[in-house]
Amino acid sequence: MILYFSATGNTKYCAELLASRTNDKAVSLNGMMKNNLSVIDCAGEEALGIVAPTYDMDLAYAVAEFLERVELRNVSKDIYAYGVFTCGSVCGDCGETLKKILAAKDINLNAAFVVIMPDNYVPMFKQKSDKVKAAMLAKADETLNDITEDIKARKNIFKLTGRLPRFVMFFIRKFMMPSQRKVKSFSVNDSCVGCGTCARVCPMNIIEMKDNRPVWTKDNCACCLACLHRCPKQAINRGKSAKNGRYLNPNVKLEG
Ligand SMILES: Cc1cc2nc3c(=O)[nH]c(=O)nc-3n(C[C@H](O)[C@H](O)[C@H](O)COP(=O)(O)O)c2cc1C
Ligand code: SF4
Ligand code: SF4
Incomplete structure (x- = not known):
């Protein structure tokens, strides 16, 4: 079973591709989070893949918190567990964090991989040209070919981008993360047509x-940016997003 979380499609694309190539099934965590599901039955599963985006040099908040609280039931002792992290450039501590979360559930993380894809963090970074993004996606496909082979061979291997020095991570975790999650940074302009897409796609509900x-009915959220990128009118903004553009993976169909 491949569990994935995705806001703008990159991670969904990876999960579905890996599932089709490894004869597995890709299961979205977005809906499970939205519906507050608390148990996932892993009976009969030979492999458990966790495919997730990188946020602030670490495992996406929503994924880390969901995996910590969900009960993974009937996990075989011999299960092959692996993580695949999508990111714009570096995945930082994703591997370490996933390893710790799974270890607390008596599951050993056998392998972890990174796939570099177009960055959706538009509150800060401008979208690259379509040509550059297409080249990144083509390169990501090559990476996914290699990952498929490693998974099929049940390799015990960690192929990740470098972690940041501890003091940088300390700074990010102490100062960046808490402010990152405040919903007060979102604004909605007059282009809003009241379609409700933002509400439907919010995994935190x-x-x-x-x-x-x-x-927004809570002070903090998962900062996935699904609401911002999925709005058909580009009415939701945060930071410099109004001039930095929007991103949705062009090769995948998103729910909602
Ligand atoms: C809040 C937030 C923080 C991010 N932080 C990082 C980061 O630290 N490093 C990185 O390379 N990409 C970062 N990204 C980019 C995403 O990891 C990347 O675009 C990912 O593929 C998005 O996955 P999705 O399309 O499945 O939602 C960040 C994106 C968001 C929304
Ligand atoms: S998705 Fe955009 S247009 Fe639709 S309700 Fe939300 S903000 Fe308004
Ligand atoms: S409010 Fe927007 S950014 Fe926050 S969790 Fe919901 S969809 Fe994601």
């Missing part, structure tokens, strides 16, 4: 429609 406008 914290956007409600009131008077045809989205309202």
